[in-house]
Amino acid sequence: MKRDELFLEELKEMDEEFSGWDFSYVSGTGRIQSGALSWSYGSKVRRLMRNTEAMLDMGTGGGEFLSQLRPLPDYTAATEGYEPNLPVAKNRLEPLGVKIVQINEDDKLPFEDNRFDLIVNKHESFDPSEVKRVLKPGGTFLTQQVGGLDCLQINEALHAKENQYKDWNLTEAMNGLKAQEFKVVTIREDYPVQRFFDIGALVYYLKAIPWQVPDFNLEDYQDELYSINEIIKDRGYFEVRQHRFLIQAER
Template sequence: MAEPSGRLAGMKGYDDLIREALDTPFEGWDFSLFGDRVTHEGGLPWDYETMVRDRLPATKALLDLGTGGGELLSSLAPLPPRTAATEEYAPNVPVARARLEPLGVEVAEGTAAFDDASFDLIINRHESYRPEEIRRLLTPGGTYLTQQVGGRDLEELNAALAAPPHEDAAWNLAGAVAGLRAAGLDVVWSEEAAFTTTFHDIGALVLFLRLISWQIPGFDVTAYDARLRCLHEEMTRGRPLKATAHRFALLACRPG
């Protein structure tokens, strides 16, 4: 059953919204099911997808780190002669393989499956990585393009629920640049930005926290019941929960 729109969700009671949030099926990383229940104000000064597309014609071997369900990668077809992807979140692996293997894409559960200097372009949207492994996998002269979620992403959610802050709260552009340079890569472009994300009903917030499990590790609606009910009351009075999304992106090259 499709998720209700923001307007319809606002007409439902707390218990109904929580039950729907816990029962909603989800696979891959397609967040369109939130509809207008989660909205974004502002945007990023760069376009990750466009940056990837611009580099594909000159690419012979592409690796997509953390492909999710393969949603973005499949949309980039036709793909380079050799294209591979990794996905380490177990529920997403069969989804990614079903979508990508018919396109000739190898889907691995980690980078250990690939030889040194295997790819001239590695892309990564929101996946963790080890700088030394990026250098190992890139060909000399190869390029690494990543967009990352910063460590202070949506920290207002944690504060509103009196939950601990992110374990990786210090993860930011400066640290990422330093790590890649220390691994022997040249960072040729980088940028950091923020925008506002608004949660319009408590069901959308709970579904988000269920799916993005690292935002509040061990999140459980029973443990946070009192705080969730207070937020629900605020939302029904027209005061949605606003939080600041934190993103950064960079382009790095392995010297030839």
């Protein structure tokens, strides 16, 4: 199959290194655009932070989100399991007084019992029993999760295996929390559109989120990428559906 020069140039361009959890390289220029959710995770976190003395941000990434919540509670900690993100998070958050902790297992949080008034979690896995242990009685756990049907159309277009987390959904998450006697206060679920306006942006996305297509590489998927590129040339974008759900629960 003949490859046009622009297609090959865009693939080559995506050797750009990805660090932290900042997609501004492609999203800031509009190369990837996502539809709005019916809730604002940031607004909910800010409201819950009022009168909070101790807060934990689970899976802080490079600290991009947490750093924008200033002023932070007197004691604020953050966990991160992806090693390349740790120096990025430390550089951004330690000057703000945030304690950064590397974790390898969700069921082993290095904090004492009943330590936090508020635990927030955006797109990070969690163990309900461990969240309960480190959360004070009456404390709040707020999580926004990526559901197992997220961007399924990418896998279909690439003829790749399904997302390894395909069975993760709102019901599973709620059942886990209720089994630990959490009171579920709020639930929401959305499937917003996400569009990729050039093939390079899609490649960048897949490199940054390796669990979407774990065996992704340019050589093995070049034919499928070329087909997606033809869709983009014809329609102007390649469209998929995200899967997001939100749970607010109290201990």
